[in-house]
Amino acid sequence: MDNELSSLSIIFMEFYYWLTVALMFLIHVGFCMYEVGASRYKNHMHTLMKNTMLIPLVTVTFYLFGWWIYFAFVNGPGIIGGLAEAPFATPWSELMGTHMGGAPFQSTLSADDTAFWARINGVFWAAFLLFSWTAASIVSGAVIERIRPSAFWILAVIIGSVTWIIDAAWGWSWNGWMVQKLGYHDAYASGVIHAIAGGFALGVLLVLGPRIGKFRADGSPRNINPHNPWLVTIGLFLIYTGFWGFYVACNVPIIDIYGSGVLDIAGRHFFSATNIYLQPTTLSAITVNFLMSLSGGLMAAYIVSKGDSFWTYSGGLAGVIGASAGNDLYHPVQALLIGAVASIVAYKMHYWVERRFKIDDAVGAVAVHGYAGFFGVVVAGFMLWGYPSSPFDSYAPITPWGQFIGAIIMFFVLGFIPAWIISKILHGMGLLRIPREIEMVGLDIDSEAVRQIEADEVAKAIHAEANSGA
């Protein structure tokens, strides 16, 4: 920090990630509004608190072990190597606290470690944390109105601080084994956040079962309508807003691709924004592609759902998610068309799965995130076939089969299977689902009763005052 230009560069990067965190907060405001609106009134406060409390739980566990997993698990471990060293990411590391970049007192760190990580570690951790919250929140919507909050919070920690961050180590880092060996490419997390969260939600839903009254005796589904459809759509709109922060946080704002951190070629310089794989892209390109894939999703979903507000807004999101794997490189019209197809896939698959397998996904989370995300990863394999997956030439190129295997790993191996196993364990212990009586009357039974008593008491006091002649 003794040179103004390099200090400016470091502090710009620090500020950049901080800003993305503030923007991504809106995703969670949106999720809360969306889920509260989607629930029936009798459950709305418990629904709010279920989604709210994943925030501190995932935060604490991401601090304790999530961040370390991201760096330590790049090789599997046991797939292409063992556990990688990550002394800056352990919870007891001096670099997890306020640090001015000077020489370390812990022997596990070097002066280079502290000089590099001191100002970046916290904001980088926070950006990833917000992705972790998002993974857990996606699952939260699918399981409303019948999951026990305590069970959900265990599942939230598993996806938020364990399974998604393993998938990020594998397929969303500059040196993850999936990138090296499969050429896996997923710039804005179609698979690493959305497909895995959708798969995870499906694994839980299969064990949790549908809400009481969702399916008729003949197996046909009933619509359980949101108590506030306006709140649902505004919530989705806020999720779009926060998604801007998500996209920007997925990039590295500025790096010298020929510099010592990347290709290390003497005498050459090329400063650019890059994606997480350190491949060049521009903020300009992803801004256009985000808007075009959102537009494709909205337009297609409006048509297939005949203007239904919930599905139109959800389709917009599915559009962005479907194009995200390759939105660093797609032409805007490609993003538009891929977004449109992704939202149709999400809508059609949701209802097919609901009818065929009797899955009650209260908000279409499996479809919008899981199926659209899976689609997005696979499509990128065809659209970007032959592209290098990394600036490092030894890495496998992007191919349809590499992407397909990657999508399977995301949706099933790290998403569906762990969720199903843990849900089965919780169910076996009687901890997964709320009692039937409470589900039928409503989770907010106690708080509503107290509100009623208090309202009556205030009304009586006012009447008494009015009648006293005072």
Next chain:
Amino acid sequence: MATGLVDSWTNVDKFGAVYPFPGSETLMVLLALVVWLGWHIWQIKEENAEFKADVEKIKGRGGVGKVLDEELQREIQD
């Protein structure tokens, strides 16, 4: 098989367009036009059908006056 001009990022400072299928820009613009205009045409047709069906429903319930009276009664009860 390669859908784009990028086969290695080593010479990143030499690259221009990096999106897949360069050279197909005219086709992509045409597709975007088809999507845009096609959406408007679909919407107008759907809207016509929807409004026609809704007007028939209102007539079937006894006309505008009757429907408005029924809605007022419902609001009063609520």
